Amino acid sequence: MEILDRPARPKGLGRALARLPIHLYRMHLGGLMGDRFLLLHHVGRKSGKRRQVVLEVVEHTDDGYVVCSGFGPKADWYRNVLAHPDVVIQVGRRRLDVTAHPLDPAEGGELMARYAPRHPKAAARLVRLMGFSVDGTADDYRRVGRELPFLRLS
Incomplete structure (x- = not known):
């Protein structure tokens, strides 16, 4: 596993496209996203405002849903959830x-x-988007997973 440059957060058109799935949930069309994605409702750690983000579900078990912060521990949504861990999700x-x-x-x-x-x-x-280069082995993915912050939502 090689760590490349971490990508910058999406801005402009890229950000608008990344936030497009939120509008599906707002239009009560979240069912189109299936169970591989969820909408996370959280509270801003500084502003106290309500925020939303659509995340891919890494794993779903009886213990809950697991999501990952692909942009690392400094992602705003991740820091917000650590500050205010009681959240609402839509799957x-x-x-x-x-x-x-x-x-x-x-x-x-x-x-x-x-x-x-x-x-x-x-x-x-x-993993490419998150700035990693892997050879595709389980050990390589395991090393990437150790570098990323995961949350269980239960």
Whole structure:
């Protein structure tokens, strides 16, 4: 695994496109996103304003949904959720009150190693987008997962 330059947060048109799925949820069309994505309702840590972000679900078990901050621990939504862990998520048409729990790096590594074979093309694109270069092995994805912050929403 090689760490490349971390990408900058999307701006302008890229940001507008990245936020487009939020509008689907607002139009009550979240079901079109399936269960691989969720809408996270959270509170700004400084402003106190309500915020929303659509995230890919890394794993869903009886313990809840696991999401990852692909832009690292400095992503605003991630920092907001750490400050105010009681959040609301929408998965498809379901709305759930949950609490966010940070996962340790070892668990993040195992999650990423399990995610990659289930979604190989998406995993390869995601790690490139997040600034990593991998050879595609489970160990490489495990190392990437140890570098990224994961949250369990349960």
